[in-house]
Amino acid sequence: MTQFVALPPGLSAAEFERALGELRGLLGTDRVVAVADRLRPYQKMMIPAPDEAHVPSGVVMAESVTEVQGILAICNRYRIPLWPTSTGRNFGYGTSSPATRGQLILDLRRMNRILEVDAELGTALVEPGVTYQQLHDYLSERDIPLWLDFPGPGPIVSPLGNTLERGGGNTPYGDHFAHACGMEVVLADGRVLRTGMGSIPNTTSWQVFKYGYGPYLDGIFTQSNFGVVTKLGLWLMPAPPGxxxxxxxxxxxxxxxxxxxxxxxxxxxxxxxxxxxxxxxxxxxxxxxxxxxxxxxxxxxxxxxxxxxxxxxxxxxxxxxxxxxxxxxxxxxxxxxxxxxxxxxxxxxxxxxxxxxxxNELSLASFGILNWVGGGGLAWFAxxxxxxxxxxxxxxxxxxxxxxxxxxxxxxxxxxxxxxxxxxxxxxxxxxxxxxxxxxxxxxxxxxxxxxxxxxxLYRVGIDYMDKLAGIYGSVNRDVNRAIKQALDPNGILAPGKSGIHP
Ligand SMILES: Cc1cc2nc3c(=O)[nH]c(=O)nc-3n(C[C@H](O)[C@H](O)[C@H](O)COP(=O)(O)OP(=O)(O)OC[C@H]3O[C@@H](n4cnc5c(N)ncnc54)[C@H](O)[C@@H]3O)c2cc1C
CATH class of the missing domain: 3.40.462.10 (FAD-linked oxidases, C-terminal domain)
Structure with a gap:
């Protein structure tokens, strides 16, 4: 039997082994990881938190929405908490480590298709694993005169992951969530929700009008644990003449x-x-x-x-x-x-x-701050x-x-x-x-x-501090989030503890 680095809470090693067997049946052996060596790249937390509190039990790598649905079904059956990441480079906030010990990381890097770019309207539709560099190359190879707005580690991180954190950059499109339009979300029970105009059959307007009809839902899928976002619409800035x-x-x-x-x-x-x-x-x-x-x-x-x-x-x-x-x-x-x-x-x-x-010039220069003292520690206070x-x-x-x-x-x-x-x-x-x-x-x-x-x-915080910050935002705020959580994810399998939201 495998010697696990950590177990999902409440599961015995034998039960976890059985669940991993089912996951291997779905994804193949290579995309289900639970051995220490292969988990190490996922444990590079930079924040000053105890490593033991955030050890994942394993990693599963999905390549499609159908696989995400299959993973959710298995995790629901076994009550395995699942921590979704896009490129998993949430540096200074926990990188790809989960908020609580024993969660299974859902690595979406392999879902990396640029599904659409509309040069006239200045819109794109991307999957979680797409990086800013990939999108930048796509545009320049095709001479599409659109600019990107990206965070410091732009070349290696994901527009979808960054936008879900409500991250930012420095152009007129620097507020990334303000320039996102339309999401596809796999809910915990496997249903697929397309927000805004995305729910209209044969939609023509998913990436151009955010609000659709009825409550505007996109916000509840940012900095939260209410669903797995598998597509995101982006607005891109027309390259200025000067x-x-x-x-x-x-x-x-x-x-x-x-x-x-x-x-x-x-x-x-x-x-x-x-x-x-x-x-x-x-x-x-x-x-x-x-x-x-x-x-x-x-x-x-x-x-x-x-x-x-x-x-x-x-x-x-x-x-x-x-x-x-x-x-x-x-x-x-x-x-x-x-x-x-x-x-x-x-x-x-x-x-x-x-x-x-x-x-619009991507670079990794901002990583220079890590050399100031050396030793790789970073926590953003924001x-x-x-x-x-x-x-x-x-x-x-x-x-x-x-x-x-x-x-x-x-x-x-x-x-x-x-x-x-x-x-x-x-x-x-x-x-x-x-x-x-x-x-x-x-x-x-x-x-x-x-x-x-x-x-x-704070506008955002590392995984070790989420409960405390949610406490500062107060009990009514927490109660409402918990009510939504219970409605959308009754088994509490999606990223428990994210933003202080627990089942
Ligand atoms: C030197 C330096 C400079 C930085 N500069 C900036 C900056 O200018 N602006 C900025 O915003 N950040 C900055 N960062 C922080 C961070 O690296 C970026 O925000 C980065 O984009 C986040 O990582 P990611 O894109 O890989 O997202 P991920 O790590 O993939 O995702 C972030 C979180 O979102 C959730 N999530 C991700 N994908 C999904 C999904 N598909 N469904 C549901 N939930 C999901 C998870 O909780 C995950 O932990 C900087 C970091 C460093 C070290």
Whole structure:
């Protein structure tokens, strides 16, 4: 009998062996994995959580909707919890590990067809395993003038997986869920739901009109465990005739509020149409320097050391980037407006900057932040704030103090999205150092709780923190989610614990 790494809760080894036998009958032996060696690539959690709490019992790999239905039927019979992943690269939030021990990972990477691209309407329909790189190549090989918006690890991650997490990028289409249109979802009982216009026989409009008729359901299948999404419609941005990326630098911390207020005004007026990014000096340095090159003492790198290194590399205390898109005739007046507005609040404007993430150039450069300390530890701390200078400054002060008290640097790149600001902070640490891992864990905990005391919640969180964050969002919210869960997945087999939703 196989020596299992973990068992699904409530199942004996013999029962699990029988279930795996049925799964092998459905998928073949190669696509059912329960041995330690082949499970290891699925256990690369970066977050500071105990590994034992998130060990999967195995992996099954589906290649079609029919296979997903077959897997669900077997898992329902044996009550095996199933953790769906698309490309499984949810780095800094748990990678592909399940929220609770013993879940079987449903790996959908092999479902990787680009089913449709409509060049006129700017739409696509993709399966879970499609990567941004694959879609990018598809468009460029066919000279289709559409752009993608992607997250930092774009080349190797999935538009479907990222959108289900309500992730983001940096072009005008940076809010990925806002630019998704129509889903196919396999429900826990095997029925297939097509949302929006997708439920109309011979639909002509699935990828162009989101809402269909009746309640708008797509939202309940994001950051949730109510179904397995097997297709997603995307809206793609027409390649603009031109673009100009602008860097605005602010040398003093005290300039942050005015910078954020100015940005909000320009975004709400639609002078700036994309997501702005506001990197701290350490965040900018971390993309090409290591911490050890600057400082080898304990605690966060002292401010004078950061300031000196930043100055040497042309980096400021706050470094804001955004892009103006359009014809030269459209860009010129907007550039004049933004230059005047940012200079009025003391910003230094460089209108000839380059940031690939804002202009359809995929790269893995953002992984540079992992070299800052080395050792592969990363937890994203992602609180939401009104895009108001006073809130941004309060959050920056809080974050700096808490991170510093635990010995970590303030690697932040808040994204500015008109009315809201996602204060994205990379808590990077050495995961091979048990003490540092514990400190990172305590630091994260304190960040969440102090931010909550000030009325700030996170937009997304790692698998180890889902219950606690759901607790902060309150009991009515949790009860409603649980009611939907019970209605759609009465045996509670889909991803128990995802977003704090349990059967
Ligand atoms: C350096 C760096 C930079 C990053 N930058 C960004 C960024 O700019 N923006 C951003 O959003 N993220 C960013 N990330 C985080 C993360 O890597 C991306 O969000 C990534 O797209 C998520 O992984 P994935 O696409 O493989 O999704 P997956 O890991 O496949 O899916 C994510 C989760 O969604 C659920 N899920 C997935 N597929 C399905 C399905 N078919 N049905 C039901 N549920 C499903 C599961 O709960 C799964 O755990 C960054 C990470 C790093 C390390």
């Amino acid at each position: 673009h100009r990326t602008v860097l605005v630098q602010f040398d003093a911390e005290a300039q942050l509020p005015a910078a954020v207020d100015t940005m909000r005004r320009l975004q709400l007026q639609r002078v700036i149409t994309n997501v702005g990014v506001m990197a701290t000096a350490v965040m900018a340095l971390s993309t090409f320097k290591t911490r050890a090159e600057l400082y080898d003492g304990p605690g966060p790198v002292p401010q004078p050391v950061i300031d000196a290194a930043a100055r040497d590399s042309g980096i400021a205390t706050w470094n804001m980037t955004f892009t103006l898109y359009g014809t030269p005739a459209q860009i010129a007046p907007n550039l004049a407006i933004v230059t005047e507005a940012f200079e009025a609040v003391g910003g230094r404007v460089n209108p000839d900057f380059h940031d690939g993430s804002q202009v 609180p939401v704030s009104p895009a108001r200078g006073s809130d941004a400054a309060r959050q920056a002060k809080l974050a700096r103090r808490i991170l510093g008290a635990h010995g970590f640097d303030y690697l932040a790149a808040p994204t500015l999205n008109g009315r809201d600001l996602h204060h994205l902070i990379a808590l990077v640490y050495n995961r091979n150092d048990a003490d540092e891992k514990q400190r990172a864990n305590r630091c994260f905990e304190q960040l969440v709780h102090e931010f909550a005391q000030h009325g700030y919640g």
